[in-house]
Amino acid sequence: MVQRRKQMAKEFSFPVFKTKIEGLSQPFALEDPVERRKYFELKAGKEIEKIREYLERGNFLAILLGPKNSGKGTYSKLFAEAIGGDRIRHISVGDIVRDVHAGFKDKKEEEKLAAFLRTRYRGALPLNQAIDALLGRSTSSLLPTELILALIEYEISKDEKKAIFVDGFPRSMDQISYSIYFRELMGYQDNPDFFVFIDVPETIIGERMKYRVVCPRCHAPRNLKLLRTKEIGYDKEKDEFYLMCDDPQCGHARMSVKEGDDLGIEAIRERIEADKAVMQTLLKMEGVPKVYLRNAIPVAEAAQAVDAYELTPSYEYTYDAREGKVRVKEIPWVVPDEDGVPSYSLLPATVVTGLIKQVPGALGI
Numbered sequence: 001m002v003q004r005r006k007q008m009a010k011e012f013s014f015p016v017f018k019t020k021i022e023g024l025s026q027p028f029a030l031e032d033p034v035e036r037r038k039y040f041e042l043k044a045g046k047e048i049e050k051i052r053e054y055l056e057r058g059n060f061l062a063i064l065l066g067p068k069n070s071g072k073g074t075y076s077k078l079f080a081e082a083i084g085g086d087r088i089r090h091i092s093v094g095d096i097v098r099d100v101h102a103g104f105k106d107k108k109e110e111e112k113l114a115a116f117l118r119t120r121y122r123g124a125l126p127l128n129q130a131i132d133a134l135l136g137r138s139t140s141s142l143l144p145t146e147l148i149l150a151l152i153e154y155e156i157s158k159d160e161k162k163a164i165f166v167d168g169f170p171r172s173m174d175q176i177s178y179s180i181y182f183r184e185l186m187g188y189q190d191n192p193d194f195f196v197f198i199d200v201p202e203t204i205i206g207e208r209m210k211y212r213v214v215c216p217r218c219h220a221p222r223n224l225k226l227l228r229t230k231e232i233g234y235d236k237e238k239d240e241f242y243l244m245c246d247d248p249q250c251g252h253a254r255m256s257v258k259e260g261d262d263l264g265i266e267a268i269r270e271r272i273e274a275d276k277a278v279m280q281t282l283l284k285m286e287g288v289p290k291v292y293l294r295n296a297i298p299v300a301e302a303a304q305a306v307d308a309y310e311l312t313p314s315y316e317y318t319y320d321a322r323e324g325k326v327r328v329k330e331i332p333w334v335v336p337d338e339d340g341v342p343s344y345s346l347l348p349a350t351v352v353t354g355l356i357k358q359v360p361g362a363l364g365i
């Protein structure tokens, strides 16, 4: 019990990043790309300009660090959207491994990758055994780091050299040293690199997982509590509410919870602890510039630091039996963080504003 409580205590504490500009609080609909563009220009126009200018002549390598499901992919995609153009890439190690599985069905792709690995892979494990491990044919479930490195290098080589956000590396303590020399290993030694740390309370990750639903037809993800569809259904027998897919082709399909998600964060406990250990170690590393992002903000500090429309709302449903209709109420989403401090979760665009504002400093521009 004691150990459990220790685990739950807040392990990081990053400063609250102020995105509020006095006198400029008119709301933006942050789920809309056009509105988002205007929002980014207002909140971080100067930094966006600096980064755009920089990318005309330079690249960078950023390593995203945060627990599983902390929004790493979303943040780098929104960053690229805000800066515009196609000078930024998001490289996800998880996606690369999945793509290799799919790619191996294609003989040509397989040969291309095999040829690359034959020249670039170095390691104690023979290449054919390393590939067996990659394809899950081996009993060892963890892929050798040397193979992961070669796969990332292969992915980078597929396109012209761009600024990149890497997500999914380092994954474990034995990959820490590789990550501080990562830019050298990937041929980015003439470009700046930096770490991006993401602090998200476990309670927020857990709630997001618990209410996550997907459409059985098109697999679009939504969240019963945090990201609703237009139409909500009510199941009288089970006395529960459900979302109906917005895509007209899905014919109001009832969205359902993915297996395992109802267990919340405990289903990925081991992964979360490993990710946190990596973060804690890298937080202490000197020499690599650091950017700090936080997803949550104490309710008591919110009015000072952010605008109301930058906070994640939540939805509450009631069934009006007389009218046969579901009523929806939007309310602020308040979650206790690991220390029990009531907190709001910032919308992804707001977290990314904090990222944009810190990147010029990390690049030394």
Ligand SMILES: [Zn+2]
Pocket: 215, 216, 217, 218, 219, 220, 245, 246, 247, 250, 253
């Ligand atoms: Zn659908």
